[in-house]
Amino acid sequence: MRAESFIVDTDVHNAIGKLKDLLPYLPKVWHQQWLESGIGVHGQYYSPVGVLRQDAVPDGGGVPGSDPRFVLKHYMEPNGIDYAILTGGGEQGISLHADPDYANAVASAFNDWLADNWLGVSPKFKGSIQINHSDPAAAAKEIDRMGQHPAMVQVVMGSGARMPYGNRFYHPIYEAAERNGLPVAIHPGTEGKGIAGAPTPSGYPTRYMEWHNILPANFMTHINSLVCEGVFEKYPKLKLVSIEGGIAWLPHLMWRMDKNYKALRDSTPWLKRLPSEYIVDHVRVTTQPIEEPAKPEHLLQIFQMMHADKIAMFSSDYPHWDFDNPKVVLNGLPRELKRRILGLNAAELYGFPMLDEQKEAELA
Amino acid sequence: MRAESFIVDTDVHNAIGKLKDLLPYLPKVWHQQWLESGIGVHGQYYSPVGVLRQDAVPDGGGVPGSDPRFVLKHYMEPNGIDYAILTGGGEQGISLHADPDYANAVASAFNDWLADNWLGVSPKFKGSIQINHSDPAAAAKEIDRMGQHPAMVQVVMGSGARMPYGNRFYHPIYEAAERNGLPVAIHPGTEGKGIAGAPTPSGYPTRYMEWHNILPANFMTHINSLVCEGVFEKYPKLKLVSIEGGIAWLPHLMWRMDKNYKALRDSTPWLKRLPSEYIVDHVRVTTQPIEEPAKPEHLLQIFQMMHADKIAMFSSDYPHWDFDNPKVVLNGLPRELKRRILGLNAAELYGFPMLDEQKEAELA
Numbered sequence: 256m257r258a259e260s261f262i263v264d265t266d267v268h269n270a271i272g273k274l275k276d277l278l279p280y281l282p283k284v285w286h287q288q289w290l291e292s293g294i295g296v297h298g299q300y301y302s303p304v305g306v307l308r309q310d311a312v313p314d315g316g317g318v319p320g321s322d323p324r325f326v327l328k329h330y331m332e333p334n335g336i337d338y339a340i341l342t343g344g345g346e347q348g349i350s351l352h353a354d355p356d357y358a359n360a361v362a363s364a365f366n367d368w369l370a371d372n373w374l375g376v377s378p379k380f381k382g383s384i385q386i387n388h389s390d391p392a393a394a395a396k397e398i399d400r401m402g403q404h405p406a407m408v409q410v411v412m413g414s415g416a417r418m419p420y421g422n423r424f425y426h427p428i429y430e431a432a433e434r435n436g437l438p439v440a441i442h443p444g445t446e447g448k449g450i451a452g453a454p455t456p457s458g459y460p461t462r463y464m465e466w467h468n469i470l471p472a473n474f475m476t477h478i479n480s481l482v483c484e485g486v487f488e489k490y491p492k493l494k495l496v497s498i499e500g501g502i503a504w505l506p507h508l509m510w511r512m513d514k515n516y517k518a519l520r521d522s523t524p525w526l527k528r529l530p531s532e533y534i535v536d537h538v539r540v541t542t543q544p545i546e547e548p549a550k551p552e553h554l555l556q557i558f559q560m561m562h563a564d565k566i567a568m569f570s571s572d573y574p575h576w577d578f579d580n581p582k583v584v585l586n587g588l589p590r591e592l593k594r595r596i597l598g599l600n601a602a603e604l605y606g607f608p609m610l611d612e613q614k615e616a617e618l619a
Numbered sequence: 620m621r622a623e624s625f626i627v628d629t630d631v632h633n634a635i636g637k638l639k640d641l642l643p644y645l646p647k648v649w650h651q652q653w654l655e656s657g658i659g660v661h662g663q664y665y666s667p668v669g670v671l672r673q674d675a676v677p678d679g680g681g682v683p684g685s686d687p688r689f690v691l692k693h694y695m696e697p698n699g700i701d702y703a704i705l706t707g708g709g710e711q712g713i714s715l716h717a718d719p720d721y722a723n724a725v726a727s728a729f730n731d732w733l734a735d736n737w738l739g740v741s742p743k744f745k746g747s748i749q750i751n752h753s754d755p756a757a758a759a760k761e762i763d764r765m766g767q768h769p770a771m772v773q774v775v776m777g778s779g780a781r782m783p784y785g786n787r788f789y790h791p792i793y794e795a796a797e798r799n800g801l802p803v804a805i806h807p808g809t810e811g812k813g814i815a816g817a818p819t820p821s822g823y824p825t826r827y828m829e830w831h832n833i834l835p836a837n838f839m840t841h842i843n844s845l846v847c848e849g850v851f852e853k854y855p856k857l858k859l860v861s862i863e864g865g866i867a868w869l870p871h872l873m874w875r876m877d878k879n880y881k882a883l884r885d886s887t888p889w890l891k892r893l894p895s896e897y898i899v900d901h902v903r904v905t906t907q908p909i910e911e912p913a914k915p916e917h918l919l920q921i922f923q924m925m926h927a928d929k930i931a932m933f934s935s936d937y938p939h940w941d942f943d944n945p946k947v948v949l950n951g952l953p954r955e956l957k958r959r960i961l962g963l964n965a966a967e968l969y970g971f972p973m974l975d976e977q978k979e980a981e982l983a
Binding site for chain 1: 666667668778779780781782783784785786810811815816817818819820821822823824825826827828829831832833835836837839840841843844847848865866867868870871872874875876877878879880882883884885886887908910911912914917920921923924940941
């Protein structure tokens with residue numbers, strides 16, 4: 256009789272009310288990570304030093320980088336920055352959302368928000384058009400819509416993706432970018448997130464440092480793919496900007512591609528030149544986080560190998576933790592090379608007016 | 620009434636009896652690939668020039684590299700090779716089979732076959748122990764079993780894997796290798812095959828050249844992981860040999876790891892030195908396919924950046940298509956550096972007796 260009313264529910268969910276309730280049970284070394292990221296398998300790679308400069312909080316409080324006037328005052332004016340290409344604060348991750356309609360809507364919202372809140376504050380601010388790269392047809396429409404804005408100077412995509420960026424799946428994006436005269440930039444940080452592949456060809460690193468060290472592998476992947484798939488033959492005016500993906504690996508990639516091309520070019524009949532020639536003509540590489548060899552002349556040698564006088568462009572990554580200071584980061588380079596990297600290469604790429612005469616005179 | 624006996628079978632398999640039956644329907648440019656690889660999603664990346672030197676077929680016919688006496692006569696004797704580390708012909712792929720029991724048995728069979736058919740032919744041949752890296756406990760037993768053979772000088776694993784090689788999953792392999800005094804080598808070619816991850820962080824390249832260009836990304840992944848996970852602190856006598864994975868990217872990886880370590884070392888408390896110091900002490904890198912910059916001095920600069928005098932070792936990749944000729948590949952290097960790379964670094968690593976006095980005298 257009693258068996259008829261005997262019930263076992265084999266799945267009832269209890270909850271940890273507040274994250275801090277777990278602290279008495281967790282070794283102290285993990286407390287900060289638990290409080291800031293919890294189970295954390297979405298963000299996954301947790302930086303022990305955070306990802307934002309703690310001295311970059313705006314005067315009125317809030318997130319570093321969230322107040323355009325403070326960015327002008329705190330970073331750009333003291334450092335004499337003439338133009339700043341705004342790349343956002345991780346918005347590229349929206350492309351890795353499983354729902355393309357949500358992602359398309361949020362990408363458009365980012366762009367309208369940027370135009371409303373930043374691009375009118377100062378002519379020094381130049382914008383990057385956020386897209387959902389996982390829906391190339393919709394991304395092309397967004398590029399056409401925002402490409403008309405005079406202060407939008409490029410398209411930006413996260414480097415985390417399901418396919419290498421030369422794949423024909425993505426070509427509508429490049430067609431739209433070329434049509435609008437806009438370079439396409441790629442930016443790291445989304446590797447291994449959402450619907451992207453694992454951050455390495457052999458799956459998942461364990462911690463933030465290991466993950467951060469290997470981010471350049473994905474930039475090599477995309478540049479190799481864009482060249483091999485003939486994207487720069489198909490869209491001859493297209494430029495690709497590799498942001499924050501490292502620089503010193505570029506000579507190796509160019510040499511390896513050129514060597515293999517000589518034996519294997521049957522499989523890429525659309526290529527008419529050495530792969531490295533496409534890279535020098537079509538790829539631009541930003542400097543931060545700049546490599547710091549023990550012997551500074553090694554960096555100069557790398558710059559010469561990669562034709563940095565044509566393709567390297569300064570970036571600071573402000574206000575992120577691994578910010579490169581424009582006043583010291585290129586010290587020791589020959590003067591003309593330094594000037595090309597600090598501003599002239601970017602001015603040519605984006606079509607910015609040169610320095611005014613007074614500033615020229617001061618620098619001379 | 621008729622409806623009762625009316626039958627539609629919605630899945631009946633017809634077959635293309637011979638591969639060549641499809642040729643009349645296929646553009647000619649694809650004929651060779653179709654005949655040699657068919658649908659080919661297992662091998663997937665099809666080299667238009669094949670992967671074997673056509674002049675390396677043994678006198679009696681058969682697969683290049685399948686006759687030890689012909690290898691001695693065709694390659695080693697004319698080139699004055701004192702020792703050859705045999706790495707096999709793709710056997711490492713067995714680790715990516717879904718069935719670990721089959722893979723363990725086949726790996727053991729490879730080793731016994733090598734001992735029976737090659738290692739007794741000449742004292743110049745030295746063997747690599749094949750393992751199933753996806754079953755580390757079984758791999759450790761195989762290392763203990765074959766590590767007793769005096770001509771087995773290292774363990775070899777394919778670079779294609781489900782997890783980066785520093786992951787604690789693999790540590791029993793390193794414990795066994797250290798116990799037996801054997802370096803662990805990794806060799807490319809299995810990227811994207813079997814149960815391995817995709818060949819890039821952004822999925823699958825389209826063709827062989829694109830795939831081959833980006834193979835080094837996986838070597839960076841494994842070396843970064845082995846250092847960051849503290850494998851060389853846990854197994855201080857362990858050496859890692861990076862075979863055929865490229866060399867010129869190594870300075871970049873060392874510099875990036877060192878820079879990040881300074882900010883992020885809280886997350887790798889087991890590391891007591893700069894990451895690059897572990898690489899110089901524990902990693903050895905083989906030269907083929909050597910990078911060929913337009914300016915030869917660039918390769919010398921790279922060698923100096925990466926401490927090639929300590930860590931680079933010559934390899935030819937005989938009898939593969941992209942073979943490097945020992946008589947020309949290191950020409951132009953300073954004499955002492957060339958000698959270290961051609962033989963002395965390997966002799967120190969593997970404990971080989973040095974050159975005999977007569978050959979020394981001839982070289983002097």
